[in-house]
Structure formats: structure tokens, C-alpha cells
Amino acid sequence: MYVFQCEDSIDGIFSGVYDAWASRLGHKNIQLSSGPNANYTLFCEYIPVTADFEKSRKVSRTLIQRIGAAFYEDICSCAMADGSLKKLPMDKANAIYQTIVLALACKKGADVLQQLSEPCIFCVFLLRRQTRNEAHHLLEFLRFSELENGILFAQIHPKNDVLPILAPHFANRLPLENFIIYDATHQTAAVHSASKEYLIADARDLPLKRQMQQFSTNEAHFRSLWRAFFDTICVEERKNPKLQIQNIPKRFWADTVELADRI
Amino acid sequence: MKMQTLSTQPAAPAIHIAPSIMQKLTILSAAAKYDVACTSSGITRQGDGSGIGNTLSCGICHSFSADGRCVSLLKILFTNECAFNCAYCRNNCNSDIERATFTPDEICTLTIEFYRRNYIEGLFLSSGILISPNYTMDLIVQTLYRLRTVYRFQGYIHVKAIPGADPLLIEKAGYLADRMSVNLELPTSDALRRLAPCKSRHTILKPMRQIQNGITQNRHELAIYRKQPQFVPAGQSTQMIIGATPENDFQIMSVAESLYQKFSLKRVFYSAFVNVNHDANLPSLPGGPPLLREHRLYQADWLLRYYHFTVDELLSDDRPNFNVYLDPKCDWALRHLEYFPVEINTADYRTLLRIPGVGATSAQRIVKARRSSRLDFPDLKKIGVVLKRALYFITCSGRTMYPIKIDEDFICRNLLSDRTQIPRQLREDGYRQLSLFDDMQFGGGTDVCIPM
Numbered sequence: 001m002y003v004f005q006c007e008d009s010i011d012g013i014f015s016g017v018y019d020a021w022a023s024r025l026g027h028k029n030i031q032l033s034s035g036p037n038a039n040y041t042l043f044c045e046y047i048p049v050t051a052d053f054e055k056s057r058k059v060s061r062t063l064i065q066r067i068g069a070a071f072y073e074d075i076c077s078c079a080m081a082d083g084s085l086k087k088l089p090m091d092k093a094n095a096i097y098q099t100i101v102l103a104l105a106c107k108k109g110a111d112v113l114q115q116l117s118e119p120c121i122f123c124v125f126l127l128r129r130q131t132r133n134e135a136h137h138l139l140e141f142l143r144f145s146e147l148e149n150g151i152l153f154a155q156i157h158p159k160n161d162v163l164p165i166l167a168p169h170f171a172n173r174l175p176l177e178n179f180i181i182y183d184a185t186h187q188t189a190a191v192h193s194a195s196k197e198y199l200i201a202d203a204r205d206l207p208l209k210r211q212m213q214q215f216s217t218n219e220a221h222f223r224s225l226w227r228a229f230f231d232t233i234c235v236e237e238r239k240n241p242k243l244q245i246q247n248i249p250k251r252f253w254a255d256t257v258e259l260a261d262r263i
Numbered sequence: 264m265k266m267q268t269l270s271t272q273p274a275a276p277a278i279h280i281a282p283s284i285m286q287k288l289t290i291l292s293a294a295a296k297y298d299v300a301c302t303s304s305g306i307t308r309q310g311d312g313s314g315i316g317n318t319l320s321c322g323i324c325h326s327f328s329a330d331g332r333c334v335s336l337l338k339i340l341f342t343n344e345c346a347f348n349c350a351y352c353r354n355n356c357n358s359d360i361e362r363a364t365f366t367p368d369e370i371c372t373l374t375i376e377f378y379r380r381n382y383i384e385g386l387f388l389s390s391g392i393l394i395s396p397n398y399t400m401d402l403i404v405q406t407l408y409r410l411r412t413v414y415r416f417q418g419y420i421h422v423k424a425i426p427g428a429d430p431l432l433i434e435k436a437g438y439l440a441d442r443m444s445v446n447l448e449l450p451t452s453d454a455l456r457r458l459a460p461c462k463s464r465h466t467i468l469k470p471m472r473q474i475q476n477g478i479t480q481n482r483h484e485l486a487i488y489r490k491q492p493q494f495v496p497a498g499q500s501t502q503m504i505i506g507a508t509p510e511n512d513f514q515i516m517s518v519a520e521s522l523y524q525k526f527s528l529k530r531v532f533y534s535a536f537v538n539v540n541h542d543a544n545l546p547s548l549p550g551g552p553p554l555l556r557e558h559r560l561y562q563a564d565w566l567l568r569y570y571h572f573t574v575d576e577l578l579s580d581d582r583p584n585f586n587v588y589l590d591p592k593c594d595w596a597l598r599h600l601e602y603f604p605v606e607i608n609t610a611d612y613r614t615l616l617r618i619p620g621v622g623a624t625s626a627q628r629i630v631k632a633r634r635s636s637r638l639d640f641p642d643l644k645k646i647g648v649v650l651k652r653a654l655y656f657i658t659c660s661g662r663t664m665y666p667i668k669i670d671e672d673f674i675c676r677n678l679l680s681d682r683t684q685i686p687r688q689l690r691e692d693g694y695r696q697l698s699l700f701d702d703m704q705f706g707g708g709t710d711v712c713i714p715m
Contacts, residue, residue, distance in 0.1 A: 111631075111634075111635070114628070114631040114632050114634070114635065115632060115635045115636065116628070116632055116642060116645045116646055117632070117636060117638075117639075117641075117642045117645070122645055125645075136323075139323055140323050140324055140325050140326075141325070141326070142381050143380060143381055143382065144379065144380045144381050145380065146379075146380070152379065152380070154381070169317075170381075172309055172310050172317050173310055173315070173316060173317045173418075174315060174379060175310055175312045175313075175314075175315075176313075176314070176315065177315075177379060195312070218376070222376050222377070222380065224285070225284070225285060225288055225373070225377075226377060226380075226382050228285060228288060228289050229288055229289075229292050229337070230326060230328060230334065231328075232288075232289050232292045232293045232296065233292055233293075233295075233296050233328050233334060233338060234296070234328035234329040234330045234332075235296055235297065235330050235332075235537065236330075237537045237551055237552050238330040238331075238332070238535070238537075238551075238552060238554065239329055239330050240329075240330055240331040241329060241331075242331075243327075243330075243331025244327045244328070244329055244330070244331045246331070247324070247327040247331060247333065248326060248327045256326065257380075257382070258326055259326070
């Protein structure tokens with residue numbers, strides 16, 4: 001058995017898929033693994049893969065042309081998920097590789113995603129759902145604050161790498177605004193300046209701490225208005241804290257305006 | 264001492280201080296909170312790059328208040344200075360509450376500033392009747408016009424059509440809003456006459472019909488010319504108050520069904536009655552608002568809209584109310600065991616939809632998945648079927664999951680032996696636990712009364 005060890009990112013995993021396919025070792029003898037291995041298995045050869053943009057682009061192009069854009073997006077959402085959250089039947093990168101192998105072998109490749117009895121496809125299904133659900137939660141619960149210079153700034157703590165899903169939504173929604181969405185877990189930021197395209201950048205060295213706390217004069221006013229609205233809109237006779245937590249899980253509370261001080 | 268303080272203080276009613284925007288917002292959101300329709304769904308529209316906002320057809324809830332309801336839109340009244348005297352409403356002209364009125368610009372600023380901070384998905388604008396229905400509707404239209412043209416807002420707008428307003432104003436509002444609604448308020452015209460003497464069935468249904476016709480006509484126009492302005496593109500909805508008047512579930516659901524069929528409504532909302540005015544003519548509800556009943560009505564509403572059920576199948580004159588212990592679909596299935604068990608690998612989509620524990624999503628997944636291989640119970644679990652409910656009603660390749668009998672009492676007892684399947688309200692009351700099964704004579708014709 002050969003294990004291709006790749007980086008836990010879309011480019012890393014797709015490079016792994018490319019190398020594994022090109023190695024011609026036979027799909028049955030190949031496994032992919034993302035992230036560090038805790039235990040090495042006997043009788044396995046471990047092959048490290050370096051993330052290569054060119055290889056990743058080739059894999060993307062093949063998937064889009066031969067199977068379809070929808071399938072490609074599903075695989076990307078799956079690759080963006082945090083594979084260590086749930087107990088999965090197999091490793092994330094391996095599931096993606098096996099699914100791609102199955103899809104390329106079929107005439108209507110995109111239909112393989114319906115065969116949930118296949119472990120790798122079930123795994124892709126779970127991870128894709130995990131990313132999409134969290135992305136939708138953050139479309140809901142992300143909050144912008146207006147900084148002194150008029151830029152809108154939002155900080156999020158997602159488990160999965162959802163920024164590529166959030167950024168186009170907000171770029172379309174707020175085309176005339178300058179905004180930054182900072183993903184504190186993955187240390188990346190989506191930056192959008194008015195009437196231009198957005199870009200997603202590495203934000204490890206950004207001086208976020210100090211600058212992003214200097215809010216505009218109006219900010220406090222609208223925050224308190226929003227808090228007041230949020231408190232009065234509740235119908236006292238129907239109070240149901242359990243339902244509230246079910247609908248807005250507590251881990252999102254810290255980054256909202258209205259619930260941050262209720263944790 | 265006392266004299267002094269009295270003389271230095273100005274006489275309170277003589278001076279009218281304009282309330283701050285904060286006061287207005289608290290007064291007018293508190294006045295709007297009993298309105299239930301706070302959805303932002305039904306239309307996908309990308310922003311055109313010249314303003315602010317877009318919409319998604321799935322809708323986005325931006326927060327959830329302490330009662331667990333979603334906060335999607337900035338839900339406010341334009342004014343609560345109302346000339347009408349509806350008994351159930353907190354803002355009726357006889358009640359002693361603080362009054363306030365927004366200006367169009369205040370509403371626009373609030374909407375835009377909340378929207379760009381991603382607090383809300385749009386605006387929900389309703390109103391009390393200030394001076395006359397026409398005057399009020401005109402103010403609402405002006406507000407929407409400013410918001411759409413001056414502020415270039417392209418997010419979601421839900422607006423109430425004021426009963427009795429001129430059709431021309433309603434048409435104008437329809438071209439600016441995404442969704443419109445006229446509240447039916449109460450299920451029967453008799454109850455309406457008694458509790459809301461200023462409104463009548465006629466003034467409510469007239470704008471509803473006008474909006475319906477407008478939507479149909481607009482659809483034809485759009486087919487001819489794609490860039491025609493859209494009229495109420497996300498459809499219209501309405502709401503009914505549940506539990507203020509003695510109608511039974513059968514009457515309420517029949518009204519809802521005819522609204523869906525005859526007025527092509529997108530949604531009917533049900534609002535459990537809260538006696539805010541402590542009016543002696545209205546029921547006092549010591550156990551709180553009838554939330555479980557409201558829940559059952561919503562479940563049945565979904566069965567009507569997505570599961571191809573009709574009201575006559577769910578309820579009848581002999582059984583006019585829903586079973587409190589079982590959801591309407593389970594209840595129906597238990598009374599119609601002749602249709603079960605259903606074979607998962609061969610049954611058509613509509614039959615799958617009727618199995619308790621199988622929803623629209625899982626039914627679609629089943630139909631797609633069984634093209635490639637035969638499905639078994641572990642596969643159904645992966646697909647998302649709730650097996651603890653479904654297992655009594657299905658077979659996979661001719662086999663049931665466990666040896667079971669297709670028998671009403673047997674299935675009912677097993678379903679209810681899992682306490683998580685009993686509604687929380689009943690569970691927490693410990694409502695007659697031991698005698699529970701003696702009372703439940705399914706098919707015997709006797710009704711389980713609603714303990715509220």
C-alpha cells in the first residue's frame with residue numbers, strides 16, 4: 001500500500017490526487033492522507049506530496065470539463081471542511097480521491113454522489129454538508145463593524161474554511177463598501193474594495209488587533225439600537241431558550257453584537 | 264417642599280418632546296412583534312453593483328431572539344397611532360400605551376445601517392391606521408420609494424397592504440416590495456366582526472385578490488418583456504390568530520387550504536394568541552399561548568404545501584382537532600394502515616412522501632439513490648430517514664427492519680414508548696402518564712382534547 005501524504009488544503013489535496021493518479025500504482029494500492037499521521041502502518045510506503053498550484057489547476061480543469069462544475073464545487077466544499085471533527089469512515093483526502101476515481105469511471109460522473117452506500121461518497125457527503133451548513137450559518141451570524149476610516153470589518157471563527165463561500169456573497173451584496181472579513185481560525189482574510197473584485201489573502205502578519213478596534217462614532221449608536229430592537233422583538237410569553245440555542249449555536253454568540261454579553 | 268417641586272416641574276402633557284430614534288424603535292418594534300411573518304425567502308436577486316443588497320430564495324435568518332423565533336427583517340410599524348379598535352391588538356385606539364411615528368428617512372437610515380452591518384436581511388413594514396387607510400398606505404409607499412430609489416436598496420422588503428387602502432397605492436407598493444401580505448386575522452368573518460369591528464372580510468380579501476391578479480398579470484408581462492418591473496415577486500402571505508376564538512383545527516385548516524387554492528398564497532402563518540390587552544371578551548390562557556396547537560397547524564400546513572395532502576384526509580367533522588401526541592402525518596398513517604408497509608425500492612415519490620419519518624429531502628435522495636443499487640436500512644439511515652418513526656411503515660426488499668405487526672395499537676404504543684417522540688410541553692407537564700394509553704382510542708372516534 002502506498003500512502004500519499006498531502007497538505008490539508010484544496011491545492012494540497014488536488015496535488016495529491018494528481019500525483020497518485022500519475023504514479024500508476026493502481027487505485028486499489030493507493031491511499032491519500034491529509035494532515036499529520038499519528039500512527040505509521042506496517043507494509044506501507046509513505047510518499048510526501050508538495051502542494052503545486054499547476055497540478056491542482058489541472059485536476060480542477062479535468063473535473064469541471066469531464067464531470068461538471070456542480071461536482072467540482074461539491075468536491076471543493078468537501079476539501080474545505082475540517083476532517084477531524086466527526087468520526088469519519090475514512091480520511092478526507094482519501095475520500096475525495098476515491099470519489100474522483102469512481103466519478104471518472106462512470107458515464108454520468110456527477111451521479112455517483114447519490115450512491116451514499118459507498119463509504120467514500122458518504123464521507124464526501126458528510127463533509128460537504130458540514131462546510132455548507134457552517135457557511136450558511138455565517139451568512140446569517142457574521143456581523144460587520146464600521147471602523148474609523150469607514151471600512152467594514154468582521155471577525156469570524158469558523159471550523160471549516162468557509163471564507164471562499166462567504167466572500168462572493170458579501171461582495172455582491174455590498175458592492176460599494178470597503179470590507180474585510182477576517183477568519184481568525186485559519187488566519188486568512190477576504191478583502192473587498194468598493195466596485196472592485198475581492199481577494200482572499202493570508203492574514204498572519206496583519207496588524208488587526210489594534211487597528212480593528214477603532215470604531216467610527218456612529219458604530220456604538222447603531223449597535224445599541226440593534227440590541228434594543230433585538231430585546232424588544234422577543235415575545236415574553238413564548239420564551240424558549242433551548243430553541244434559541246438550537247437555532248443559533250452558542251459558539252457563534254461571541255462574534256455577534258446582540259448576544260456577545262449573554263454567554 | 265412638596266409645593267416647590269410641583270411648581271418647578273412643567274406640566275407633563277403640555278410639552279410634547281419628540282421621542283428619540285431609540286424610543287421610536289423600541290415602541291414600534293414592540294408594537295410589531297406579534298406579527299409572525301418574518302421570512303426573507305422566495306426570491307433570488309443579485310445586486311446590480313449600483314447600490315446595496317441582494318436576496319436569496321432560501322432566505323437568511325440573522326439572529327434568533329430569546330423566544331427562539333428568527334430575526335430576519337427589521338420588523339417595525341410605521342406608526343402605532345391607530346384609529347382602529349381590534350380587541351386582540353395591543354395598538355388599538357383604546358389602549359393606554361406610548362405612541363410614536365417614524366419618518367420615511369428614519370426608516371431608510373435604520374434599514375441601510377443595519378443591513379450593511381449584516382444585522383438584517385431587509386425591511387418588514389406594517390402600520391397602524393394613522394388618520395385613514397389611504398393616508399397610511401401613502402406614507403408606506405413613500406418610504407419604500409425612497410429606500411429603493413434614493414438609497415438604492417436591493418434587499419428584501421415585506422410590506423403589509425392596509426385593508427381599505429386605494430388599489431392604486433397597493434399596486435405602487437407591490438412594484439417596490441418583494442412580498443406583500445394582508446392579515447386575515449381571524450378564521451371566520453363572524454369572529455372578525457366581533458373582535459375587529461373596523462375590518463371586514465371584504466376589505467381584507469379585496470386587496471388579497473388584487474395582489475393575486477397583479478402577480479398573474481405581471482407573470483404574463485414578464486414573459487413578453489424580460490425587463491418589466493416585477494410585481495410582488497416573492498408572493499403574498501397572510502396570518503391568522505389561533506386560540507382567540509373557538510374555531511377548531513378543521514375550520515382553520517380548511518380556510519388555509521382554500522387560501523392556497525383560490526388566492527395562490529405563498530404562505531399562511533398561524534399565530535398563537537397572546538392576550539396582551541387582558542380583554543374580558545377574549546379567553547385568558549393560564550397555560551400560556553397555545554404553542555403546541557400552533558405547532559401542529561404548521562406541521563399540517565407543510566403537509567398541504569409539500570406533501571400533497573388535503574385537509575379532508577387529515578381532519579373531518581368527527582375528528583375536528585389534531586392529535587396532540589402524534590404529528591399529523593403519523594396520525595394519518597396510523598388511521599390508514601391499509602397503505603402500509605411501503606416498499607422503499609419500488610414505491611413512487613408521492614407514496615414515499617406519505618411515510619412518517621421520510622421528508623421531502625430524503626424522499627428525493629431515495630429516488631436518486633435506488634437507481635444505482637438496492638437500498639437497505641443502513642442506507643436509509645445515511646440518507647437521513649428517521650428510522651425510529653419510519654420502521655413501522657416500510658420494507659426494504661420485502662423485509663421489515665424488526666419483526667413487527669402492522670397494527671394500530673402496537674405501532675402507537677411503540678412510537679410513544681420513546682419519550683423523545685412526545686411533545687415537550689406534554690412531557691414536562693407529566694400529563695397523566697399512566698393513563699395515557701387508555702385515553703387514546705385511535706379509530707374509536709373519540710377525540711383527544713387539547714389540554715390547554
